[in-house]
Amino acid sequence: MQAVAFWILAVAAAGSGAAVFAVDSMARATFALLASFLCVGVELLLLDLRYLGVLVVLMMIMEMLVMAVFMIMYMMNPGGLMPMTMVHNHRWAIGISAAVFAALAAGILLIPWPKRQGTVPRDPAFSLGQAIMGPKMLVMMVVGIAILATMIASVVLATGRGRYDRSPGREDGAK
Amino acid sequence: MSETTPAWTVVALPLVLAGLAYSAAAMDAGLRSGGGIAAPLREGVRLIVQQRRRMHAADMLLVRAGVLSLPVAAVLAAAVIPLGRTAVWDLRVGVVWFNAMEVVAWASLWLAGWGVNSAFPLVGGYRLVAQGLAYELPHMFALITAALGAGSLDFGEVAAAQHGLWFAVWMPVAFAVYLLSALAMAFWGPMGHPLADDLAGGAAAELSGPDRLVFFAGRSALLTVAAAAAVPLFLGGASGPWLPGWAWSLVKTYAVLALLVWVRGRFPVLRMDRFMAAAWLVLIPAALLQALVVGIVVLT
Amino acid sequence: MSLDAFLLLAAALFSVGLYGALSQQSIVMLMMGLELMINALLVAGGAFWFYVAPGTADGQVLVLVAVTVMALEMAMGFAVVTALLRARDVDTTDDAGDLKG
Numbered sequence: 001m002q003a004v005a006f007w008i009l010a011v012a013a014a015g016s017g018a019a020v021f022a023v024d025s026m027a028r029a030t031f032a033l034l035a036s037f038l039c040v041g042v043e044l045l046l047l048d049l050r051y052l053g054v055l056v057v058l059m060m061i062m063e064m065l066v067m068a069v070f071m072i073m074y075m076m077n078p079g080g081l082m083p084m085t086m087v088h089n090h091r092w093a094i095g096i097s098a099a100v101f102a103a104l105a106a107g108i109l110l111i112p113w114p115k116r117q118g119t120v121p122r123d124p125a126f127s128l129g130q131a132i133m134g135p136k137m138l139v140m141m142v143v144g145i146a147i148l149a150t151m152i153a154s155v156v157l158a159t160g161r162g163r164y165d166r167s168p169g170r171e172d173g174a175k
Numbered sequence: 176m177s178e179t180t181p182a183w184t185v186v187a188l189p190l191v192l193a194g195l196a197y198s199a200a201a202m203d204a205g206l207r208s209g210g211g212i213a214a215p216l217r218e219g220v221r222l223i224v225q226q227r228r229r230m231h232a233a234d235m236l237l238v239r240a241g242v243l244s245l246p247v248a249a250v251l252a253a254a255v256i257p258l259g260r261t262a263v264w265d266l267r268v269g270v271v272w273f274n275a276m277e278v279v280a281w282a283s284l285w286l287a288g289w290g291v292n293s294a295f296p297l298v299g300g301y302r303l304v305a306q307g308l309a310y311e312l313p314h315m316f317a318l319i320t321a322a323l324g325a326g327s328l329d330f331g332e333v334a335a336a337q338h339g340l341w342f343a344v345w346m347p348v349a350f351a352v353y354l355l356s357a358l359a360m361a362f363w364g365p366m367g368h369p370l371a372d373d374l375a376g377g378a379a380a381e382l383s384g385p386d387r388l389v390f391f392a393g394r395s396a397l398l399t400v401a402a403a404a405a406v407p408l409f410l411g412g413a414s415g416p417w418l419p420g421w422a423w424s425l426v427k428t429y430a431v432l433a434l435l436v437w438v439r440g441r442f443p444v445l446r447m448d449r450f451m452a453a454a455w456l457v458l459i460p461a462a463l464l465q466a467l468v469v470g471i472v473v474l475t
Numbered sequence: 476m477s478l479d480a481f482l483l484l485a486a487a488l489f490s491v492g493l494y495g496a497l498s499q500q501s502i503v504m505l506m507m508g509l510e511l512m513i514n515a516l517l518v519a520g521g522a523f524w525f526y527v528a529p530g531t532a533d534g535q536v537l538v539l540v541a542v543t544v545m546a547l548e549m550a551m552g553f554a555v556v557t558a559l560l561r562a563r564d565v566d567t568t569d570d571a572g573d574l575k576g
Binding site for chain 3: 001005006007010013015017018020021030033035036037040043044046047048049052056059064066067070071074075086087088089090091092094096097098100101104105108109113114116117118119120124127128130131132136139143145146147151152153154155157158160166
């Protein structure tokens, strides 16, 4: 039952991932990517990672909605009403990624993976919380600072106005 | 919490949800247009037999996905909410799951608005994304506050932690924020800007026939689920004198639902850019302070 | 279900994402390729945690970091595209070749 679910979801995840680069419509591409993420989220649920699986589902829906807005904003032909392709190095890209997959698959099947150590805790989310608030706290702090830095940097990059420019609607120094 | 729930509950869950959602629609019809208890039924039959109209070059795959995902998300969210003491799906991180399913409404509305290939629905879809970004953070903090008070992400345990004092009493800010975002997640009443009249119906303007029926049924179901989740989160869950647990769950759900339905006719629609400013400048700090207070109380 | 199966899924997602990152001209599409590659990391991290070391939470922490990186990558990517579009009205990698350091 679980194995069947795993394989169906795996094929769906990889298939919708490939569909991202095959469909013409940008809206469809974004939601194909979302479908791939949702399949991966449910795969994590199969691994007993309830919290992380649901977190992936939650975050990816929001993220892809924001992504859809930008996709539509920046891409020419977002509706995909006229077929067009925008690729370079097509053959090389296919060749390289196929070779990478072959190498990875060979490694996966040939390497003797270590035996399982320890048992799955009753509540993995609880052990995760204890880890990031205890021995792994540095990770959490770095992540927090990285998020803050990204927020500042992306606003600085994306804004069209400088420090002393005012929005056109205001009297004190329209741009 | 019992580990296994009987199989019939899986069938019963959508039926109970449909019943509650229908009564929400009937209450709304009664309050707003004076229609009787059969008004939503009449409207539903009218929509089923109505001929579909569609725009040129509409992306029907995306429209169908958007419309169908609304009721599906509502049912999936309802699966983790306990009726009485047990939920259909004992996930243990039910609060996060509920949050994830309610975010699906963003995707539903955007897909339905984009797919029909018409200007007003598209604007409506974008409005919900903006409104979602405004309400989601205070909403998450409200959920986290309740979970923090109980020390668990499970609806059942959150409800069980309130045997002495309801969370609504000692976390009033979180409760108020939750009710506001419950309106927003079902784009209902004051938060109905994505479907507002100034856009001739917004994201739903071009939906017709069965599509429209499923869309609005899904929206009623979402509102119902939002009201039902408030019960274990803030209103003590199934606890109450004399009546059995499931009855108390239903009574409290109805009370919240009636409040939400009443609000729709009572307050004007908020413009989402104004709501955005209020949400980020007032609601987020207020919700954070509430979480801080609860955190201090939990620690001491 | 076994570790091999999960890792194969991760490898497939990684390769598809790599193809997208290498072949797409539009920066936004390229970022979708990168997201797919990080997606593969989620699967691999979760699988390693479950099948190799479920006793410690290291694998879970890795997945958490990967999820964060995904969001940050997207935010920065869109900020760069926005800046690029404002400055010279392009959104493809070929027109931004002079950005390489």
